[in-house]
Amino acid sequence: PTSCPATGSPCGSASSKDSVEWEGRSLLKALVKKSWEQVHVLGCEVSEEEFREGFDSSINSRLVYHDLFRDPLSWSKPGKALPGGPLEALRALDKRTGSGPATIALDSLSWLLHHLPCPILCQTLHALSRQDSCPGDTLPGEQVRVLGLLHEELHGPGPLGALSSLAQTEVTLSGTMGQASAHILYRRPRQRPTLQTQWFSILPDFSLELQVEPLLESQPPSDLHTPSVDPTTHLTFNLHLSKKEREAKDSLTLPFQFSSEKQQALLRPGLGQATSHIFYEPDAYDDLDQEDPDDDLDV
Amino acid sequence: MAAAGTCGTGTRSTGSMVAAASTNNVTSFQRRGPRASGADSGCSRLVSIAGTRPSVRNGQLLVSTGLPALDQLLGGGLAVGTVLLIEEDKYNIYSPLLFKYFLAEGIVSGHALLVASAKEDPADILQKLPAPLIDDSYKKECDEDVCSHKMEPDIKMKIAWRYQLLPKMEAGPVSSSRFGHYYDISKRIPQELIETSKWHGFFLPEKISSAFNVESCSLTPGYMKLLQFIQNIIYKEGFDGSNPQKKQKNILRIGIQNLGSPLWGDDICCTENCDTSHSLTKFLYILRGLLRTSLSACIITMPTHLIQNKAVIARVTNLSDTVVGLESFIGSEKETNPLYKDYHGLIHIRQIPRLNNLIYDISDVKDLAFKLKKKLFTIEHLQEGGLDL
Numbered sequence: 001p002t003s004c005p006a007t008g009s010p011c012g013s014a015s016s017k018d019s020v021e022w023e024g025r026s027l028l029k030a031l032v033k034k035s036w037e038q039v040h041v042l043g044c045e046v047s048e049e050e051f052r053e054g055f056d057s058s059i060n061s062r063l064v065y066h067d068l069f070r071d072p073l074s075w076s077k078p079g080k081a082l083p084g085g086p087l088e089a090l091r092a093l094d095k096r097t098g099s100g101p102a103t104i105a106l107d108s109l110s111w112l113l114h115h116l117p118c119p120i121l122c123q124t125l126h127a128l129s130r131q132d133s134c135p136g137d138t139l140p141g142e143q144v145r146v147l148g149l150l151h152e153e154l155h156g157p158g159p160l161g162a163l164s165s166l167a168q169t170e171v172t173l174s175g176t177m178g179q180a181s182a183h184i185l186y187r188r189p190r191q192r193p194t195l196q197t198q199w200f201s202i203l204p205d206f207s208l209e210l211q212v213e214p215l216l217e218s219q220p221p222s223d224l225h226t227p228s229v230d231p232t233t234h235l236t237f238n239l240h241l242s243k244k245e246r247e248a249k250d251s252l253t254l255p256f257q258f259s260s261e262k263q264q265a266l267l268r269p270g271l272g273q274a275t276s277h278i279f280y281e282p283d284a285y286d287d288l289d290q291e292d293p294d295d296d297l298d299v
Numbered sequence: 300m301a302a303a304g305t306c307g308t309g310t311r312s313t314g315s316m317v318a319a320a321s322t323n324n325v326t327s328f329q330r331r332g333p334r335a336s337g338a339d340s341g342c343s344r345l346v347s348i349a350g351t352r353p354s355v356r357n358g359q360l361l362v363s364t365g366l367p368a369l370d371q372l373l374g375g376g377l378a379v380g381t382v383l384l385i386e387e388d389k390y391n392i393y394s395p396l397l398f399k400y401f402l403a404e405g406i407v408s409g410h411a412l413l414v415a416s417a418k419e420d421p422a423d424i425l426q427k428l429p430a431p432l433i434d435d436s437y438k439k440e441c442d443e444d445v446c447s448h449k450m451e452p453d454i455k456m457k458i459a460w461r462y463q464l465l466p467k468m469e470a471g472p473v474s475s476s477r478f479g480h481y482y483d484i485s486k487r488i489p490q491e492l493i494e495t496s497k498w499h500g501f502f503l504p505e506k507i508s509s510a511f512n513v514e515s516c517s518l519t520p521g522y523m524k525l526l527q528f529i530q531n532i533i534y535k536e537g538f539d540g541s542n543p544q545k546k547q548k549n550i551l552r553i554g555i556q557n558l559g560s561p562l563w564g565d566d567i568c569c570t571e572n573c574d575t576s577h578s579l580t581k582f583l584y585i586l587r588g589l590l591r592t593s594l595s596a597c598i599i600t601m602p603t604h605l606i607q608n609k610a611v612i613a614r615v616t617n618l619s620d621t622v623v624g625l626e627s628f629i630g631s632e633k634e635t636n637p638l639y640k641d642y643h644g645l646i647h648i649r650q651i652p653r654l655n656n657l658i659y660d661i662s663d664v665k666d667l668a669f670k671l672k673k674k675l676f677t678i679e680h681l682q683e684g685g686l687d688l
Contacts, residue, residue, distance in 0.1 A: 118569035122561035126418065127504060158569040161605045162561045165391065192629055193390050 014145070014169040015109065017152040017160075024173050027182070027200075028105060028149050030208040033059055035103045035145070040093055042104070044068045044086070044111035051107070054206050066093065072115075086115050090124045101144070104128060108149040109163065118159050122166055175199075179211070348548050348594070350408025351379065352478045359654055362410070362550055362596050363479040365400030368678040370479055372667070373621055377598075378654055379550060380591045381620035382583070386603040387557075388627035388644060393669065394600045396484065396676050397623075398554055401598045403428040403488060405496075405552035407480050412498035413532055413553045415525055417562035421500030424556070425493050429482035483674045501528050503563060521564040522582040529553060530589055539593035551595035558582075559601045559615075568605035576611060583618040620652035625669070638681075642668035646678055 018024030025046070032039050033055065039062060043051055048065045055063070066089055090112075093104055106112065112121055129146050150163065152172070164170055170185040179199055187193040199211045241249065354361050354375045361376030364383065370376045377383050383401075387394040405412050406428065414421035506524050518526075533539050538551045559567050559579050567579055590597055599619070603612050616622050627644035628634045639645075646667045651659055666681040 117566060119561040119564045119566045123417075123504070123564065126562055130504075156570075156607075158571065158605070158607045162568050165560065165602060165605065166562075187390060190392065190395070192392060195630065 014171065015148040015150050015163060015167040016171045016173065017150050018173045024149050024151075025107065026202045026206065027171070027173065027208075028107060028147060029054065029206045030202050031147055032063070032103065032105050033206045034208065037101045037103060038062050038064065039103045039105060040064045040066060042066045042068060042086075042089060042093060042106050044072065045108050054204070056205070068111075086112055087120065087124065090128065094124070094128050103145045103147065106146065106148040108151060110149075110151040110154050113150075113155060113159055113163075118162055122162055125163075125166060348550055350404070350410055350478065351550060352376070354378070357654070357656055361478075362552070363404050363408070364397070364598075365402075365404035365480070365482065366397065366676065366678070367479040367481070369397070369623070372648055372678070373651060376478070377596050377621065378652070379594055379596050381596060381652055381654070382587055382590060383596070383598045384615070384619035384622045385598065385600045386622065386624035386647075386649070387600050388625040389604050390627065390629060391557075391602065392629075393625050393627060393644060393671065393676070395556070396671070397625075398556060398598060398600050399424070399428050400482060400676070401552065402554050403431065403482055404480060405550075406488065406492055406498075407431050408550075409496070410550040410552050411536065411538075412496065413501070413529065413551060414498065414556075415501035415503075415528070415554065416556040417503035417521065417560065418557055420502050421498070425498060425500075426487065428488040428493075429484045430486035430488050431492075432481040432483050481675070484671075484676065485674050499528075499532050501525055507564075517577055518581055519564045519578045522578060525555070526582065526585055526589070529586070533589060533593045533595065538595055548594060551593065553590075553595055553597040555597065555599045557602060558599050559603075559606065567611060568602060568607070571607040576608065579611070580614050580618055583615060587618065587620070616650055619650070620654075622650040623647070624649050639668065642670045642679070642681070644669055645681075 016024045016027055018027075029051070032041070039059075041051065041063060043065055047069050048067050051065065052060055052063070068086060068089055072086070109121075116124075125146065125148075129144060148163075148167075150160075152160065168187055170187075172183040172185075173180060174183065175181045180201060181197055181199045184196045184198060185193055186196065201209050201211060203209055348360075351360050351362050352375075353359065356374065360379045361370075362379055363370050363376050364373070385394045385397050402412055402414065402425070412425075414424055416424060501524075503521050503524075506528070507520060533551065536551070538549070557563070559565055561568055565578055567576060586597065589595075601615065603615070603624075606612050606615075624647040625644060626647065628639055628642070629644075633639050646669045648667070653659055667678055668681045669676060669678045
């Protein structure tokens, strides 16, 4: 019922994983719309017109689009497209957002993973989400937020795992029966990560509407709470202590427990102390003769 | 090996025994070099460095890992000159704790520190170290935890009378010469302890310039720079006996965080058949060579759950000395298993080294679990429960 935690996180990076059935670009655009600071978009998969489509003018004015879609390999004249390829574009983003809080949206990380080696992409993303300028000057609200869109089905478990370990929030999109849901894994720095599922829908103007989980009638109620059986009811021996028994147990002196009586007994084997006796009753076959029985042997 | 360190000047001792006629000595062997400690050369043969002790089993010089329970599992402690590899848990919550315990133990014992990370600034890591506990407060923590479980605080433990009379440990100053201290995770280490300690930091984004030249050498540039840094510190500060140290010998504790992750420039976590697959293994091999010839001990945390190629994990395990794996229950089906309900994860001792030995020193217990309480990290036997080591 609260706002989507991805936008609530103060800094760090968030990645949305989508698949063929549940596309994530509209969620990305909804998150872009929600942030009220300057937004830099690195567009690789769709053109600028298509990305800006659906946004009203207030959002479009604070949205800076860095276009890698039109000319990714810089074949046309330099100056028109971003020179240096995607790596330079990312580094330029890093330097550009030195002033004030900003949101960087990467559309998409999959495209970048295909064009850059994974470790270099991870290092650059990490540098982006850290504040490079003097660390003492930044207020918590002024840091950079990085949102990335990742197409889950295009990559193996390696790059997915590597990028997941970098991201502070990971949103996996899925859904049932036409209703989209987001599984949100939120990693806080030194605490247990929280897994949350949020159902949502995106309206035509890209505002995000959160919804309650729809009733699933088709699923059988599988989590009936089975009443816990008390195992001590049908035993042949008694596990419970009555009050008198408990008192007797508490007042019992354990053999190695120190008490003044024991101390006295140890220090002074006194008069009241009975010395130990050995009671021996000889058997019919016992030989009470004290001599060496081997003397009989004729060896 | 570092065992040689217990008998004098380490690597130099073997070469400097000279058979010379000596007038007032019992033996005719005379150690070349300054005879500063003439009279007490007998007792200075055992190097007494603060925070170390010889192993009771084979005389190996040991340092504490910062967690006395883990020390006991490893056979007394971590041997000087070896590598402790921690296989990180999936969400990297508990392995940084072991890392911090190791460094905090170094500060409290007065050792020198070298912290290397590609993710966090070493100065920030040092700020977040846990505060050491003096003995009385540790007992109070344990009693508080025990009392919070039971609803009746007036049940006291009935201790056998012999142990009641044992003298309590002295609550001496925090920087004591004891082996193995307890720490309070909820508090930060006091600033003055950090300032009086000697530490060196290696933060990869600062050391690697922005020129991403893919060099053709077999080690990734990050690893190469780290090895050079470590070697430089060892040589300059004299941990390998190269500069004859007039002052007291000391141990260098090296901590490397998230080794093998993509932030170090290594793609071993990203692909299964990567080009630089030997980079990490070469790094570990050279690092171990550096450690064996110096008075240092190293802790490395590695996200092995991300490494795609299982053969690499096996190689990495063989190249490390002690390997401890952490497996947390978060997100797995074990979280709802009633057997594990009191614990946060399992701890696996995957390998213990055979140092100057023919047999291993492994404890018999295989099922160990850990629990992160508010202030302490405890390791317990799984089935018996509540039996704190």
